[in-house]
Amino acid sequence: MHPNAALILVDVQPDFMPGGALACHEGDAIVPGIDRLLRRGLFRQSVATQDWHPRGHVSFASVHEGYRPFQQIELYGHPQTLWPDHCVQGTPGAALHPGIDWSPVDLILRKGNRPDVDSYSAFHENHGPDDQRPSTGLAGWLRARGVSEIYAVGLAREVCVLWTVQDALMAGFRAHLVWDLTRPVTPQSDETTRATLERLGVAIVESAALC
Template identity: 70%
Template sequence: MPRQARFPVMHPDTTALIVVDLQPDFMPGGALPCHEGDAIVPAIDALLRSRSYRTVVATQDWHPRGHASFASAHPGRQAFEQVELHGQPQTLWPDHCVQGTPGAALDPRVDWSAADLVLRKGTRPQVDSYSAFRENHGPGGSRPATGLAGWLRERGIDEVHVCGLARDYCVLWTAQDAAAAGFRVRFLWELTRPVAPDGDAPTRSALEAAGIALG
């Protein structure tokens, strides 16, 4: 049985919750399953139903067919191989979270009525997007902003708590970019799961290096 996640009853109005990519394709049996990805669903649903956060953001991986991050878009390549894309290393993934497919929906077991914003990412055919705050490197080497940082600041947010999938990719990058943007960040470890457990040690090291608190 997974350890029961604990969370405070209420947070200040200046704290937002970001739920990253809680989608069927990242669950066991999905196109790109995370290790025990479904184990966090009940606790995240309970957290949203508790209305403990005044501001809640849900991110949604939302790729067009033939996306550049898909192994199928690179003849002769296999999923989980690395290639160079726009001068940066790019992991190739199985086709996943294709726009309009059931696997790309927000998990139907969660009450999303508490979400103030659903931010779709990975929508540009040639640019991957792990983080809620910035896309991955695109043409010219830049990492375009999604606009989330400004949206949160307009709402008076100065701290973000992050959870969801996958711990070692999209949740980690979201936390790192939030910290780089000047927000205080808490990484809700028990409400995340990795693509594979061997990613946990590097993830912990990256969070410590960024000064991100675990909660």
Template identity: 80%
Template sequence: MQTHAALILVDVQPDFMPGGSLACHEGDAIVPGADRLLRRRLFRHCVATQDWHPRGHASFASSHVGTQPFQQIPLHGHPQTLWPDHCVQDTAGAALHPAIDWSSLDLILRKGSDTQVDSYSGFRENHGPDGSRPSTGLAGWLRERGVDEVYVAGLARDVCVLWTVQDAQALGFRAHLLWDLTRPVTPDSDEATRATLRAAGIGIVESADSLA
């Protein structure tokens, strides 16, 4: 068991998979591996984040007249990508994926529930009206349990997973991204994602090699 490490599974939800409203490239391919990893109980603590948006969220293109999904607008002084409506609270697309046994989870952290603030990272929300990035409380929760290292997987590799693992490293955790258990919105972003991770000193690992 990884006694001082936690597994963070980011937004493994049907809306981010083929057929979902914001499908990642091959997003469903990570489901069997994520399920196997949870069943192995290699980590003392396992966390899942869950995108959990109210209807009319500020990150939805449908909330801004004359805009289209994937267009960028300024929001609270920072660029905001506008998304298709996705992971709306209490819809099937927002559920944690039903093909995964989630019984070993210690925490489900719902994010993105503030109508005016998007929330990619499991550790901090995006910039809000006052310019800050409020904490979700996850860092403190992990530290209280003696965690100093995290392995991050899930969706999407180039957005919420990337922001989560970057924040983990910035907040003092040894951070690793389980590359084979992530998928991007588009694979065109993979080269830039790898470069960003390397520049930050974040480990890029394969689950079969690092968790054997």
């Protein structure tokens, strides 16, 4: 058991699976393991994030004339990757993955639901200086429930999962990334992701070691 820890399940949604609008490499491979982990009840709290974009969201390449998916623009002083339209509110691709029993989850946090703001992290919106980005309220919610550390799983490893553990550290939580229960958009990013996690002091763990 991890009595002071929360499990953060990041964006485990069909649009990030093979065949989805923004498929992660082998994204569907993590679904059975996440389902088993959630059912074990090892954590004080469990939180699922859900990308929940309105149509015409600012992060969609389709709303920027002359741009294609995966190109970058500057937005609010930060580099912004432009994505294929994905996780549009109310569509099947935006649902929490049906292969997981979500009933043990204590909180479902929808993010990216403002048309003009992207939200990778479970803790903060993307815009503004790093130490002033608007909060989602998750840090306060966790502290009020006695949580002092987080374990992150989900998609995508080098984007929303990485941002979530980075922001968890900034908020004063100990942070762990469960490597085998995450997948990247592209595996070519893994070396850089590991180096970033090690530099920050995020623990990289495997689900088999959790007990």
